[in-house]
Amino acid sequence: MGGLFGVFSNSDCIEDLFYGTDYHSHLGTRRGGLTVKNFGGFQRYIKDITTTQFRSKFEDDIKKMHGNKGIGVISDYDDQPLIISSRLGVFAIATVGRINNLEKLAKEALKNGSHFSEMHGGEINPTEMVATIISQGSTYEEGIQKVLDMIDGSCTMLILTDEGIYAVRDKLGRTPLIIGEKLGSYAVAMETCAFPNIEYKITKYLGPGEVIFISEKGLEQRIAPGDRMQICAFLWVYYGYPASNYEGINVEVVRYKCGSYLAKKDDVEIDLVAGIPDSGTPHGLGYSSEAKIPFSRPFVKYTPTWPRSFMPQDQSIRELVAKMKLIPIKELIDGKRLLFCEDSIVRGTQLRDTIQRLYNSGAKEVHMRPACPPLIYSCKFLNFSRSRSELDLAGRWGIRELIGKDIDDPAEYIDPESDNYKAMVDVIRKRLQLTTLKYQKLEDLVKAIGLPKEKLCTYCWDGVE
Ligand code: SF4
Missing domain, CATH: 3.60.20.10 (Aminohydrolase, N-terminal nucleophile (Ntn) domain)
Structure with missing residues (x-):
């Protein structure tokens, strides 16, 4: 950006x-x-x-x-x-x-x-x-x-x-x-x-x-x-730095609230809550505190030489970096039912590998709770290195796998109460090998930020300009 x-x-x-x-x-x-x-x-x-x-x-x-x-x-x-x-x-x-x-x-x-x-x-x-x-x-x-x-x-x-x-x-x-x-x-x-x-x-x-x-x-x-x-809502979810404030609203505090809203609507039985480091961590802390379930760090980041949150442009190097900088801790994973909070699932490519590594370390169940709804539209207002092609976004390949083709207007997959939405999320869940997958609802994300919806850009998730 x-x-x-x-x-x-x-x-x-x-x-x-x-x-x-x-x-x-x-x-x-x-x-x-x-x-x-x-x-x-x-x-x-x-x-x-x-x-x-x-x-x-x-x-x-x-x-x-x-x-x-x-x-x-x-x-x-x-x-x-x-x-x-x-x-x-x-x-x-x-x-x-x-x-x-x-x-x-x-x-x-x-x-x-x-x-x-x-x-x-x-x-x-x-x-x-x-x-x-x-x-x-x-x-x-x-x-x-x-x-x-x-x-x-x-x-x-x-x-x-x-x-x-x-x-x-x-x-x-x-x-x-x-x-x-x-x-x-x-x-x-x-x-x-x-x-x-x-x-x-x-x-x-x-x-x-x-x-x-x-x-x-x-x-x-x-x-x-x-x-x-139309300030970018994604700043609070992922792009912004935790110690920053926009419109007087602190990023880290919003991330705790995101986690807390996810927990309020959840009834899954788990042993530990975690966040995919780094930006998933505050969402996870918010979830853990609301659900009164211990927070742990089954993955730690090797910060001495992998300090940057953004990834190189080349996909294969990006995947290697993503793997190398996260180190699993078997003692916190083996035999456990783990719930991970994540800022968002963009393409899901690296996440799938991360989840597989949890199973390799003995995880019994892996549940995922992204802090924002499924990404359906790619950003056309800012230059982001994360979402190059719209059809690569998790929401879009979810729809493609579900109906066997790409569609021009994915609007009917946005409503979380609709059968289309539920089927799309289930496709994503299966592809990522998750035990359960529940996304944040847009209304809860907006509440967590605390600005009126009409002052926020939420185009990524609902296509509203
Ligand atoms: S489309 Fe998404 S990333 Fe782009 S400005 Fe809007 S909320 Fe931010």
């Missing part, structure tokens, strides 16, 4: 920028980038973080950087931040989102005399497309509003100029953006887990489409938020 972090300070900002950006590392696997503005101009470093973590890659570079304002990015896709020379002046820009109409926008821009230089795999770099549209405005605000209006998909961004930083949240707020403050400095983050250890306190959650300019004058609202919000 990608993460953004920026700092405006009345002193050097490099240390805060470095650690704040690093706290977004769970959101991307490919590129890391830092740009600062100082008296000499813009100073920028972009590094490949596919095999080495952001912090080790940038440790030497930050010694050469200085400046009182800067932006950082962790990208799952293109090289960023870009530095653009435009009629508005020189600016650096970093974006997170997805542009579905990139080709159409590029054609229009080329027709109007624009050119593109930062190609990504033979395609136009989406961040450069955004920068091109901004440059067409007579002011930054006008250019930013054009981007928000023209893009089909989503775009949250940071723009670093001579004077300060524009913090721009996506028009429908699919991704969050939050401002923190400490004496003499402001920071802007997608993940508020970046704030406590560098001593920022949350000052403001940007609304959907809101634009705040951070400069020596402080915070100025340049574009007011819109009425409609």
Whole structure:
């Protein structure tokens, strides 16, 4: 997906920028980038973080950087931040989102005399497309509003100029953006887990489409938020970091509640509750505490060398990594009836192997309780590395196995009370060799988050846009 972090300070900002950006590392696997503005101009470093973590890659570079304002990015896709020379002046820009109409926008821009230089795999770099549209405005605000209006998909961004930083949240707020403050400095983050250890306190959650300019004058609202919000509900289920808050709602707390709602509707007899590490763990703790059944860790993660939550792009390496980093503990598995909570079942490929390893270690029964409903639709608003093809999603292969073909409109498999839904879930259960499989109901997931349903994007599960 990608993460953004920026700092405006009345002193050097490099240390805060470095650690704040690093706290977004769970959101991307490919590129890391830092740009600062100082008296000499813009100073920028972009590094490949596919095999080495952001912090080790940038440790030497930050010694050469200085400046009182800067932006950082962790990208799952293109090289960023870009530095653009435009009629508005020189600016650096970093974006997170997805542009579905990139080709159409590029054609229009080329027709109007624009050119593109930062190609990504033979395609136009989406961040450069955004920068091109901004440059067409007579002011930054006008250019930013054009981007928000023209893009089909989503775009949250940071723009670093001579004077300060524009913090721009996506028009429908699919991704969050939050401002923190400490004496003499402001920071802007997608993940508020970046704030406590560098001593920022949350000052403001940007609304959907809101634009705040951070400069020596402080915070100025340049574009007011819109009425409609569609923040990604999956942030709370899986993508977000446990110590982060969006819309004032903490991720870890929502995950406990998810587990608790699963337990309230369950009557299965088991010996132990567990979570698939790491993100399944809080859901499992919530279940265990509600059901008053002990929580245990039949799988532990080998964190010294497998610390990252995201997986490599290559499927076979991904499977190997998934296997190697989870170590089973036979004493907690042998002869036991185990219930596992999991954030979600995306394709189920790795999960099937994980479950088989439990049986190999002597598990008597394995029950699974995903914290969200079956995934039926793949995300078309954000770039995620997890759900590449819609037809690979567990819900979709469940339907395919059930009726022998793919269908264009899977809407009749969404209602958990319907026979179609129950049959689809049973196919998934059998393929994964689970004793029982019960998914969270969407209404309970929404209750666990605590925002009204109409403010959340739940498209993955119900296809509602
Ligand atoms: S479709 Fe799913 S992953 Fe994408 S924004 Fe909506 S809830 Fe999030």
